[in-house]
């Protein structure tokens with residue numbers, strides 16, 4: 001058990017790290033953030049900051065010497081660096097979780113082997129592969145880079161064969177995956193926390209609405225169509241967590257379809273679709289992640305309200321902060337980012 005007063009290392013310095021650091025601080029831990037960017041939303045609320053690249057082994061060695069456990073808020077870190085760190089200090093979740101979740105092909109195969117059903121897909125490593133994949137899967141479809149994609153980045157829709165050249169060009173030569181376009185009624189996610197002893201707690205499944213590939217709102221309770229599919233999706237998420245011996249929060253995203261839940265993707269970390277848990281559940285995803293990586297018992301995921309809605313503040317939405325503060329039911333969270341860019345996650349607001 002890593003007791004309060006010890007230091008938690010967080011790889012990554014964005015808003016997820018910021019909210020993890022706040023939860024850690026309220027439980028009496030110190031946080032040391034390592035990330036390469038100049039502006040670090042997590043660094044602003046941490047006891048210590050190291051500005052270094054995730055592949056800088058000398059910096060990682062110095063970092064490891066100052067922390068009692070390492071976690072991450074971001075999955076696109078070379079697993080060789082994670083394994084290097086893990087030889088010196090406890091790292092949760094482990095490199096296996098990261099390795100599967102950072103590659104869309106690996107995660108689909110992994111989930112399928114456990115009985116999950118992703119959209120029909122094919123690996124695409126060349127322009128010729130793309131033609132074969134289109135012939136086999138049909139259109140419409142979506143081409144995605146296997147690695148480093150998020151919030152709809154690294155994705156190109158293919159509606160007609162004539163779109164294939166542009167879609168392949170958008171991958172910039174990176175290995176990709178073609179996915180059949182799924183007809184769904186809703187999107188939802190399963191967010192769970194798994195402790196070092198294998199105990200698993202699951203929050204209520206939120207209904208997630210995306211706009212232009214970016215999460216817009218998460219709402220609990222989800223509509224009946226989602227509630228009906230939640231048990232099967234949750235059972236799959238538990239199998240995935242156990243199979244990876246995952247410690248910490250794990251998120252699986254799904255499409256609710258006429259044939260049941262279709263797996264979309266997973267994240268081996270706290271997730272935007274569970275920000276509502278800060279006020280909407282007894283223990284938030286951030287608190288339970290800290291509890292899990294420190295080997296503490298997990299907190300209750302019970303709801304604190306009849307219904308909860310979380311809305312992201314993207315780009316210029318952040319300028320509405322004064323209006324939102326005037327709404328006495330709104331809980332406003334701003335991430336302290338100075339540069340406003342279209343689609344950039346600047347904050348979120350939660351209504352109970």
Ligand code: AMP
Pocket residue numbers: 119142149150151152153179180181182183187210213214253264265
């Ligand atoms: P992703 O980054 O893969 O989660 O994609 C972002 C969003 O794009 C998803 O949440 C969906 O709204 C949409 N999307 C991605 N892939 C598909 C698909 N195969 N079929 C339908 N919608 C998709």
